Amino acid sequence: MGPDVVGPVRGPSNSFPLGSGRSDDHATAEFGPTPVSQLLDDATARTSEGRRWQRSYRRQVLAVDSIVVIAAVVLAQIGRFDLFGTESSGYVSWERATALSVGLALTWLVALGVLQSRDISLVGIGSEEYRRVVSATAWVFGLAAVTSLILQTQLSRGYLMIALPIGLVGLLAGRHAIRRNLAKKRLRGEFVTRVLILGKPEQAAVLCTSLDRSKEVGYSVAGVCIPDYDGAVGQQLITSSGALPILGDENSVEVALRLTGADALAVTAVEQLGHEKMRKLAWRLDSLGVDIIVVPGMTDIAGPRLKLRPIDNLPLFHIARPNHGGPSMYGKRAFDLIFGTAALAVLLPAMVITALAIKCDDGGPVFFRQDRVGQHGKLFRILKFRSMSVDAEIRKGAEQSKGGNAGVFFKSASDSRVTRVGRLIRATSVDELPQLFNVLGGSMSIVGPRPLVPGEGESVEDFVARRALVKPGITGLWQVSGRSDVSEEERIRLDHSYVDNWSCVQDLVIVWRTARAVLNRDGAY
Structure with missing residues (x-):
């Protein structure tokens, strides 16, 4: 579902006197209880604070x-x-x-x-x-x-x-x-860069979502200008991160920048504006001391895959193919063997204690084994510490019905099948440690998408096929982004992003972030 345009905007914080924005005369009008002169003063103060x-x-x-x-x-x-x-x-x-x-x-x-x-x-x-x-x-x-x-x-x-x-x-x-x-x-909302977005509603909504997910980057969206906008004055654009005031069309940019005190303009509508308008827009922003951010049409492409190759002064982005083979994969396998062996040696006492605790709790088997989908779609047997009751698979359907879960993945924070010891080892991710044997055996990697149960995720187009290009991992990008609290849509996006942008450096960062997430018990159940 795309973003909605509703209105009007009322109140002093987001009341802007702009219609189509074809004249600076709008800047002398009043809209609502706050005079535009005061809005301009507030915007100037925000710009000075930002600088x-x-x-x-x-x-x-x-x-x-x-x-x-x-x-x-x-x-x-x-x-x-x-x-x-x-x-x-x-x-x-x-x-x-x-x-x-x-x-x-x-x-x-x-x-x-x-x-x-x-x-x-x-x-x-x-x-x-x-x-x-x-x-x-x-x-x-x-x-x-x-x-x-x-x-x-x-x-x-x-x-x-x-x-x-x-x-x-x-x-x-x-x-x-x-x-x-x-x-x-x-x-806390301090030291942020205010951004004005110029683009179609759908494109602006996608950018707002990305900026909202990365609050530490420090971009705060002040409003949006929509190319060829001819709607009523003071409407709002409703996005997943909140409502944004619509400040006019592409001709309203300069006035909107002054009114909002924005430090940067993010353009998501390059194809609508064309080369000539973009060049003139860049000149105008340079005279105002405002940065310009151009958002390409491709999303979830990591920086190392993007290379700028100008031809006849025309900037062209070359997008390198994802790295799914070659010498770099030997480096990944070497890292898996070295790290996996070291981790197993260090964690072996904890694994022995966990096995004894599971056995003493209900007398059932220590390990849980299940078929999972591996690289290139090959099935393998995953090994985990058992954290659920012995009859967990039989009760799975009833548990899903009770929870009303109809999504792609099923995991519940109140799953009644989890044992007392199981809750502890899940919260600390100790139940995942036996997968180190899968890593040493070559069916899994330390870092990668989580291995799926056969049939899981098949309702999502290209999801299973893309994930099968790399080995599944003990930890991955979505686990360090919130673990079980991550929404299904976000988990799918993060898995695709990892497959398309994998690198050795990213794996090291994910391992480091995994350690922090486990210690903080973020989203584990």
Whole structure:
């Protein structure tokens, strides 16, 4: 079901005097109890506040970078040239070592700026910010090593080996701490970037949903302009994240930006506007100091798959095919074997205690075995700790009827078949640990879509076929996004997103987020 357009909007917070928006004369009118002059003053105040927090954030990041880099080179200099420096091991004078440290520190800070690691647009996109920090650090130390070799400056390898890990870990930890603090403030509605959307109602609704799911990114939608809009003044666009005021058509953008105090314009209607209008729109926004965000027609495509390849000054996005084979899959299998073996060795005592608890609880079997759908549609036998009564399969139909569940997946927080021990091991995800044997056997992976029961999900078009392109996993993208509390639609979307955008780095992030979710017991039952 698409978004609804209703109206009118009333009240001082979202009353905007715009119809088709073909003239700035609208800005002098009044609508409702609040004069437009006051709305403009409020919008100016919001814009000034937005720019202040951005400047403050940049200064904070620069300060943290400077402290970390200076600390890294000072510790490296003391550790290498003072504590371990001798004539026989390539002694360097204090003055020469200090000059080298100052040069390295300045080059490091400049590189972090040149690679735009402090770009405000990266706020909320942690992986890209961290990648740029790592890239800048790698370039600096590579350049330092090459320069030392060519100029014979006797820059100690021990010095670099101390400065590199300390500085890199410190930079990443500092950025993470700043981002966590900013995310907490954004969840409270502070330090947000106000966005005006220009697009059709359906496209605007999709963008609103995505921004609402990622509140820590800090985008707050102030309103929407609809191309060729000719509706009544003051109507609302109803989306899953709430009602938005409709502020006119594509000609209303400048007035709407001033009235809302928006810092950015998100355009989801590029095909409706055309190249010429988009170019003129970009020029107008540049004069207003407003950023422009262009939303492509494709959704759930990760950044590494998108490559910008301009042809004759026409920007073209090349979308790489999903990575479902080749050498990278050998890396994934190696990670499964190493991590699975280590996890099994560490968790074996907990698994033994769990097995004894299950046996003592009701005397039934310790393990639960069931056929599941694996990679390429092949069936395999999954192994879990039994968390339900022995007759759980017989009572499944009655439990579904009692719960009134008619969805694609069935899982209930009040399932009467779950045993006393079962509730505990489900809440802590201990019931999943025997699947490590499936991982070592090759039928599952540490990270991937959850394995489906045969016949499950077949009502959703392309769902089972797409998931079968990769191995099912013990944990996955939807589990770290809310576990059992995730809606069916969101679970399907996240599974598709993982299959289409899998990478080794993403797997490591999911494993880390899984540990946090388990410790917090988020959405487990």
